[in-house]
Amino acid sequence: MPERRRIAIVPAYREEGAIGAVVEEILAFDPDLDVVVIDDGSPDGTAEAARAAGAAVVRLPFNLGIGGAVQTGFKYALAHGYELAVRLDGDGQHDPTELPKLIEPVLAGKADIVVGSRFAGGGEYRPPFARRVGIGLFAGVVSLLVRQRVTDTTSGFQALNLKGISLFAADYPHDYPEVEATVMVVKHRLTLLEVPVRMREREHGRSSITALRSLYYVVKVLLALFIGLFRRRVVPLEEI
Amino acid sequence: MLELIRSRRLRERYALLWLATGAVLLVLSAWRGGLNTIAGWVGVTGYPPAVLFAVATLFILVVLLHYSTVISRLSDQNSILAQRVALLEERVGESEQGGSQLDSRSNAGLGG
Numbered sequence: 001m002p003e004r005r006r007i008a009i010v011p012a013y014r015e016e017g018a019i020g021a022v023v024e025e026i027l028a029f030d031p032d033l034d035v036v037v038i039d040d041g042s043p044d045g046t047a048e049a050a051r052a053a054g055a056a057v058v059r060l061p062f063n064l065g066i067g068g069a070v071q072t073g074f075k076y077a078l079a080h081g082y083e084l085a086v087r088l089d090g091d092g093q094h095d096p097t098e099l100p101k102l103i104e105p106v107l108a109g110k111a112d113i114v115v116g117s118r119f120a121g122g123g124e125y126r127p128p129f130a131r132r133v134g135i136g137l138f139a140g141v142v143s144l145l146v147r148q149r150v151t152d153t154t155s156g157f158q159a160l161n162l163k164g165i166s167l168f169a170a171d172y173p174h175d176y177p178e179v180e181a182t183v184m185v186v187k188h189r190l191t192l193l194e195v196p197v198r199m200r201e202r203e204h205g206r207s208s209i210t211a212l213r214s215l216y217y218v219v220k221v222l223l224a225l226f227i228g229l230f231r232r233r234v235v236p237l238e239e240i
Numbered sequence: 241m242l243e244l245i246r247s248r249r250l251r252e253r254y255a256l257l258w259l260a261t262g263a264v265l266l267v268l269s270a271w272r273g274g275l276n277t278i279a280g281w282v283g284v285t286g287y288p289p290a291v292l293f294a295v296a297t298l299f300i301l302v303v304l305l306h307y308s309t310v311i312s313r314l315s316d317q318n319s320i321l322a323q324r325v326a327l328l329e330e331r332v333g334e335s336e337q338g339g340s341q342l343d344s345r346s347n348a349g350l351g352g
Contacts, residue, residue, distance in 0.1 A: 038326075058330045064319050072323045079327065 006103075007034045007082040009073030010055070011066055011156075012090025016044040022092045023053035029096040036076050037090065040069040046090075067177035070156075074169040086159045094157045098197045102159035105193050112190035113164040115150075115182075116157035116197035134218050138179045141225060146186040150194060153179045157197060163190055173224065176217045180224050187228070257306075261299045268292055 008026050012019050023035050037050035041063035051057045058076055060069060070087065077085045084106060088094040094116070102114045119139075138153040156178055160168070167188055173180035185192050268275050269292055279288035 056330065056334075058326045060326045061322050064322055068319045068323065072326060075323060076327055076330070 005034075005082045006030075006032065006084045006086070007036060007077050007080070009036055009038065009070065009077065009085055009087045010050075010090050011038045011040060011069035011073060011087075012042065012046050012050065013040040013063065013066075013069070014042050014044055014046065015090040016042070016046050016049050018092045019046055019090050020049040020053040022088065022090055023050055023055040025092075026088065026096045027054055029099065033086070033099075034082070036073060038069040038073045038076075040064055040066070065174055066156075067172055067174040070177065071168060071172035074160075074165050074172065077165050078169040082165065083162050084159065085165050087156055089156050093200050095198060095200055098157070099159070101195050101197060102157065105195065106159045106161050110191075111193035112161050113185055114159045114193045114195060115152065115155050116199075117152035117155055117194040118197065118199050119151040120194050120196040131214070134214055137218065138221065141222065142179060142182050145183050145225065145229070146192070148186070148192065150182060150192075152194065153182050157199065176221055179221045180228060183225055183228055257303065261296075261303070264299075265292065265296055268295065 010019070010022060010026075012022075015022075019037060023037065026033060026035050035055040037047070037055045037057050039047040039050065039057055039059045041060045047057045047059045056076075058072055060072060064072075073087070074085065084103065086099055086102060088096070098116060102116055105111050105114045119135075135152065135154055139151055142153045143150045154176070164185070167185065167190060168181065171184070173184070182192065268278075269289075272288075275291060276288045279285070279291045282291065282294075284291050
């Protein structure tokens with residue numbers, strides 16, 4: 001069987017200080033994995049740092065937010081014929097040595113999308129209280145909607161096969177996208193699997209979600225989920 | 241209004257909307273009898289011009305809602321464009337690099 005072409009998608013905004021190490025770490029862990037960094041319109045040297053570390057860099061002309069950046073990565077993967085994509089955050093909180101846990105179920109055909117969960121056991125990650133409440137709320141709602149137990153709906157540590165890449169390249173939610181994406185995946189009859197992973201504390205910078213915005217996101221995402229329920233399939237995926 | 245259209249700062253369809261709004265409000269404020277009749281329909285007995293404000297508010301709400309949808313569509317299109325530009329830019333950079341590598345290789349071949 002020919003080797004499947006794999007790519008790591010790393011969205012980054014203002015990660016000049018961390019992105020180089022992230023890319024190097026991925027390449028050191030698995031040299032067969034191509035790395036594309038999506039620079040989401042950073043005003044600093046994120047793109048240069050990523051390029052110097054050996055990644056392909058797609059540089060958005062202005063800040064689109066995490067959803068738009070990640071979708072750019074999926075479009076890139078699709079256009080370049082990759083059959084498997086993994087997604088890591090640009091701040092170094094996702095540990096590349098955990099990647100096999102995500103990739104293997106996809107290769108084995110157990111699921112179209114595998115999500116690394118911080119809460120499915122196997123990690124000692126403890127987010128701040130407010131964030132834990134939000135994550136718990138989303139997990140409850142999403143689990144109900146997709147009729148499958150989901151513990152970490154905000155994890156950006158994922159592996160996808162071609163079906164998953166195609167779906168997300170065609171349609172991907174905007175800010176705080178993982179929650180809606182989880183529901184979208186199941187609605188399009190793709191299979192989703194969660195595996196426990198360890199995540200690290202952020203090395204540089206702050207999380208893109210500040211306290212004040214959290215409430216807005218919770219309301220916005222719940223509304224989006226609710227509306228999403230009544231939306232017909234936006235993308236015909238039958239031909240894939 | 242006409243000047244705005246003439247200088248292409250306003251598309252005709254929006255101008256039409258505003259002109260229609262203005263015309264309706266103007267007619268209603270001038271034609272007191274009509275306003276009173278409409279006020280009677282909707283049950284406003286105390287102060288008929290209140291209907292005028294109600295109609296104006298409704299118009300403004302509709303226009304604002306319309307603008308929200310227009311803005312949503314524009315920003316979606318905008319981000320799709322940004323993504324496409326970024327991907328194309330990456331591709332251009334790649335092929336330029338590939339081209340220059342090819343050049344240096346053929347130059348080396350000539351030199352050898």
